[in-house]
Amino acid sequence: MPRIILLTGGHTDPGRAKTAVNLIRYKPSEIVGILDPTHAGQSCQSIFGLGGDIPIEASYDALPPADTVAIGIAPSGGKLPPDLRAQVLEAIQRGLNLISGLHQFLSEDPEIAANAAAQNVTIWDVRKTLEREVANRVGIDERCLRIHTVGQDCNVGKMVVSLELTLALQKQGHDARFVATGQTGIMIEGSGCPIDAVVSDFVNGAAEKLVLANQQHSILLIEGQGSLAHPRYSAVTLGLLHGCQPDGLILCYEMGREHVAGMEGVPLKSLAAYRFLYETMASLMHPCRVIGIAMNSRRYTDEQADEERQRLRRELGLPICDVLRHGTEELAQAILHRGWEIGKLSKDHL
């Protein structure tokens, strides 16, 4: 088991620091500490709302022994922030291996690569991919139930919802499998495809390949990316949606979010509009519908979240919950029901 130090560059927002937050959430035993001079001495729990007493320190010396450093932030565009370079180089000098989900590959950075070679440390560029196959629509096993999380925007919880539902279904005895499509999901799962780093002609093909590689399981929970209406990332979203040919979609959104994150000039649309868009586009390839709504109500109280939940349930007529606040029961049930409805799961599964 690796002993990992996370670099967060002082970021604490779960959007920007999403890799760190989710490694803490899903791999707590592997995270020995966080290097962040800005928040040194504070507790992980107080900064990120999870992680208990994982230490946050200003220097490697003050942190527990480790063998690996992971870049814990996901900047738009995926470049290495200048202030992290020194921390990366120091990690190499200390003989720590590197894990990075940036688009800018550490293994192709001349200074970093040369130092890593000299110190004999490994670099895992999670987003490095050589996918070069187009989609062929051959060999898809229609007994496997394909569920895909989609969203109104980036950073609304698609990965968390996919993971939580996988874990819940597994706990109920179902043969469910999480299929990672983003850097953080791949770090957590240890496999997957960084779909946003694939050359665009091969995005649909890479998504199809993920299905082919995992369809021996009964239920796939395929992590979504971006949004069909995202000015930056809609290409990624559609290629993934078309390539994985889902039977059902879980529409993820963040309560209270009004604009595309980082693009104040771009208002978000109604959930009904996203539902229509995703169902229309997905069904071009394979019959598909939205089977539930996953809300991310982290900025609100229980009462406010429950009020919105009841209102949307009435308006949209769909199962809805915040998987971290309300549990996964309602959406897990919706998945099993969808599987039964289209004949991929038997009545015994319900």
Next chain:
Amino acid sequence: MPRIILLTGGHTDPGRAKTAVNLIRYKPSEIVGILDPTHAGQSCQSIFGLGGDIPIEASYDALPPADTVAIGIAPSGGKLPPDLRAQVLEAIQRGLNLISGLHQFLSEDPEIAANAAAQNVTIWDVRKTLEREVANRVGIDERCLRIHTVGQDCNVGKMVVSLELTLALQKQGHDARFVATGQTGIMIEGSGCPIDAVVSDFVNGAAEKLVLANQQHSILLIEGQGSLAHPRYSAVTLGLLHGCQPDGLILCYEMGREHVAGMEGVPLKSLAAYRFLYETMASLMHPCRVIGIAMNSRRYTDEQADEERQRLRRELGLPICDVLRHGTEELAQAILHRGWEIGKLSKDHL
């Protein structure tokens, strides 16, 4: 001016040999011959329906002197067909420079690269791109009219329609500019972005950058790619559509085509369905509508083409023509009208 020999690997179908066909159409004075043992001795005109007496021969020795060889075919997946490798290597031995639009870069093929270096010949991998910027929606000049060709499938004529309309508008004195987004268009125009070779996270950004780089012109004709309903390439199509934020779309289709080319199991949809899809998806970013239909009626007689043209005109209520058969007048007029309608062109332009 380069003196180019085209390699077609025996292909004559204008889908597969589309680079060759369109270099012959738009750069006839630069094409000295075609290397194709299968059709050696036949005339270019009889094989491709254009190109007059450009010679087709079985060997370099039988062809006129040249300084460049271009791969004239566009195989799905973009790999170098094995039977072309020997012809490429012989070209290098003869000191000919290489132009390739394949995804598999000739400059990164160890054998080809080593031989090219030894013979001091250049390799232009048209699809090689380092686009790494996300879309930002900053600096777009709303005085520039953006027209985008979209389609029911690949290889229906989007590039030809964009080029023909650009030439026609220029001839009428308008400041129109063709914006190339594919390998053949880039070879013809000498600039552009191979959008399907861009990493998917940056496709929208690369398309936006093309607009920013060309918006000093009054009218842009932006070449489309693939189709929103294409199982393989829809990611490319949507990223381009969203990134270039068109004011108007010209919907291109091939008369009589019933299935996605190369995917017999995937039937095409009605033109009304594509119109709805493209307008819906484009308008998520910027108000947009389909302003005309470009038919590709190459497999039919004048009479058959005219009959379908009249029928669709009635059904869809849109200008429609085959730009190679009927001329560009009707669609050029539709573009100017769209520009006037949204206040980007004055009445004088009509």
